[in-house]
Amino acid sequence: MRIMKKTILFLALGFGGLLAAQTNAQLTRLDLQPTLSTNAPPAKAKAKVADAKPKPPTEIDSDSADFDLNAHLATYRNHVVVTDPKVRMTCEWMLVTLPSGGEHLSHVVATTNVVVDFTNEQGEKYHVTAAKAVYDYKVVNTVTNETVTFTGNPVVDTTNSTIYSEPMVWDRGRNHFLFTEPIMKSKDTGTNGPAQKLF
Amino acid sequence: MKFHAATFCPAVGAAIFLFAGTSDRAQSLPVGHATDFTSNQYFEPPNERLVKMKLSGAEALPLPGGLLDIRQLRVETFTLDGQTQVVVRAPQCNYSPFDGVANSAGHMELQSGDGKIHVQGEGFLWRQTSSSLTISNHVHTLIDMPGVMM
Numbered sequence: 001m002r003i004m005k006k007t008i009l010f011l012a013l014g015f016g017g018l019l020a021a022q023t024n025a026q027l028t029r030l031d032l033q034p035t036l037s038t039n040a041p042p043a044k045a046k047a048k049v050a051d052a053k054p055k056p057p058t059e060i061d062s063d064s065a066d067f068d069l070n071a072h073l074a075t076y077r078n079h080v081v082v083t084d085p086k087v088r089m090t091c092e093w094m095l096v097t098l099p100s101g102g103e104h105l106s107h108v109v110a111t112t113n114v115v116v117d118f119t120n121e122q123g124e125k126y127h128v129t130a131a132k133a134v135y136d137y138k139v140v141n142t143v144t145n146e147t148v149t150f151t152g153n154p155v156v157d158t159t160n161s162t163i164y165s166e167p168m169v170w171d172r173g174r175n176h177f178l179f180t181e182p183i184m185k186s187k188d189t190g191t192n193g194p195a196q197k198l199f
Numbered sequence: 200m201k202f203h204a205a206t207f208c209p210a211v212g213a214a215i216f217l218f219a220g221t222s223d224r225a226q227s228l229p230v231g232h233a234t235d236f237t238s239n240q241y242f243e244p245p246n247e248r249l250v251k252m253k254l255s256g257a258e259a260l261p262l263p264g265g266l267l268d269i270r271q272l273r274v275e276t277f278t279l280d281g282q283t284q285v286v287v288r289a290p291q292c293n294y295s296p297f298d299g300v301a302n303s304a305g306h307m308e309l310q311s312g313d314g315k316i317h318v319q320g321e322g323f324l325w326r327q328t329s330s331s332l333t334i335s336n337h338v339h340t341l342i343d344m345p346g347v348m349m
Contacts, residue, residue, distance in 0.1 A: 060340035065320070067309065069276060069285060069330040076338065098316065104344060 283312035299327030
């Protein structure tokens with residue numbers, strides 16, 4: 001797999017903070033929590049155990065929906081809006097695999113004009129757009145893998161920058177983004193210059 | 200899926216209402232007004248003694264074409280271990296016992312057996328044979344479990 005062949009560059013920084021780079025890296029990690037040093041070693045992946053903290057229900061609104069009770073599938077169509085306390089997502093089509101007695105949704109596919117807005121723990125706002133987003137949740141040996149993979153011209157827009165990457169993976173368990181050959185436009189310069197490759 | 204048996208519990212004044220039998224043979228049609236009825240659908244053999252779906256209503260009125268106008272519809276589906284899978288409720292719907300299809304332009308609600316998923320909307324089509332539900336308008340879902348979406 002192409003990604004596996006790439007050197008993984010760990011960037012310990014916030015979107016509003018510092019950028020550090022290494023050459024020949026095409027897969028980039030961007031942490032969502034601010035870090036003080038650009039020379040910090042790669043952040044250790046923290047194993048996230050199942051979150052037992054209760055949270056308010058997530059709401060899904062749409063024009064129409066189909067439920068297949070045998071296959072445990074819910075398909076939402078047209079003006080789909082997903083909201084919970086931290087995240088808001090809109091799209092035109094969304095397939096949810098409902099857990100059969102499980103405690104956690106494991107697979108969600110959203111397509112067509114996918115827009116995700118969320119605020120991280122530091123209060124930084126993120127605006128992600130893509131043609132498709134796939135949410136996967138898996139627990140292997142007590143380690144939780146929870147990712148959202150954006151494809152179809154994904155763009156993440158923050159206060160200070162706009163980053164393009166195909167694909168773009170939001171690792172929710174480790175709270176960072178993984179970019180492939182990212183291109184960033186900084187908003188700090190206030191210019192409309194051409195987009196530059198990050199690395 | 201087939202109706203292998205049906206049971207009804209008509210209240211006072213209720214009457215003549217029966218849709219027993221299987222889908223591949225003629226069913227008895229309701230010929231009158233019924234209240235507080237229940238119809239059970241069973242799993243295929245070898246689990247033919249286990250209830251797969253329970254359809255009940257507060258009132259049923261016969262309509263032309265063999266349809267039934269059901270008030271206070273409640274459809275409950277079960278897993279093989281007897282757990283409630285979902286409960287569907289609607290104040291009113293038209294039900295076709297021949298093909299097991301219920302539909303309405305009105306309000307409906309669905310709740311999962313564990314209570315973690317609640318759906319409501321306006322206008323629906325319930326296909327009994329495939330255990331599928333289409334909600335046409337204003338679908339609102341509450342999911343009370345972690346990691347729903349991004």
